[in-house]
Amino acid sequence: MKRRTLMKATALAAAAPLALNMKVADAAPMRNADFYTDSKFDEEKAKDGLMAMCKRFGYPLFPEFREKLWVSDYGTGNYAKLGLAALMYENHNSEDGAYMLMDLFLLPGQMLPEHWHLEGDLGIIKNEGWLVRWGKSYIGGIGDNNVAEFPEIEIPKVHCNGTTTTHHVVAATQGMFVPLAELRSRHWQFGGPEGAIITEVANLHTDSAVRHSDKAINDNFLGL
Numbered sequence: 001m002k003r004r005t006l007m008k009a010t011a012l013a014a015a016a017p018l019a020l021n022m023k024v025a026d027a028a029p030m031r032n033a034d035f036y037t038d039s040k041f042d043e044e045k046a047k048d049g050l051m052a053m054c055k056r057f058g059y060p061l062f063p064e065f066r067e068k069l070w071v072s073d074y075g076t077g078n079y080a081k082l083g084l085a086a087l088m089y090e091n092h093n094s095e096d097g098a099y100m101l102m103d104l105f106l107l108p109g110q111m112l113p114e115h116w117h118l119e120g121d122l123g124i125i126k127n128e129g130w131l132v133r134w135g136k137s138y139i140g141g142i143g144d145n146n147v148a149e150f151p152e153i154e155i156p157k158v159h160c161n162g163t164t165t166t167h168h169v170v171a172a173t174q175g176m177f178v179p180l181a182e183l184r185s186r187h188w189q190f191g192g193p194e195g196a197i198i199t200e201v202a203n204l205h206t207d208s209a210v211r212h213s214d215k216a217i218n219d220n221f222l223g224l
């Protein structure tokens with residue numbers, strides 16, 4: 001690299017934190033009522049909120065993005081505090097080989113409910129890991145109880161009356177990859193102050209093999 005090019009690259013790197021701070025300042029507060037129409041969860045409004053966050057982060061949006069986005073409040077009526085948006089890029093279910101890639105989108109202070117995975121299609125138990133691409137996600141699961149170190153995490157009342165069964169948290173920031181601790185182990189996430197966009201990789205995802213700790217959330221997800 002020529003010296004002049006190197007200096008330019010260094011100057012850009014030095015400017016990066018400032019640009020990030022400006023994005024934080026732009027973040028609009030999200031109220032729960034903004035995601036509901038006549039008290040009913042409004043997927044289009046949820047997608048509006050998500051796309052605004054994606055634009056703030058600079059996530060590469062594309063024409064089919066909105067249509068492909070899956071959003072849910074898991075029937076809680078409290079999407080601002082508990083819910084998920086996900087875009088499944090590939091769930092490759094084949095005897096020749098299985099693999100999965102999807103992006104998860106968490107609003108600031110939004111919880112992805114605690115769940116685990118049983119044996120699913122092709123006899124595969126989902127094994128997964130998470131790469132935080134933008135923002136920060138508190139990734140919860142089995143292990144030593146360290147939640148007291150993160151008083152900013154608020155488990156909403158609609159989730160097991162404000163509790164989880166696992167209490168080990170990894171505060172994952174941009175570029176950090178966190179693997180699932182153990183097959184079949186329970187796990188959850190909580191979006192940081194700017195929210196989070198996370199790339200999830202896995203062997204295979206099977207909806208019917210997902211179980212949630214909260215019974216109402218579990219029944220809603222499985223359509224029971």
Ligand SMILES: [Fe+2]
Pocket residue numbers: 115116117128187
């Ligand atoms: Fe999972």
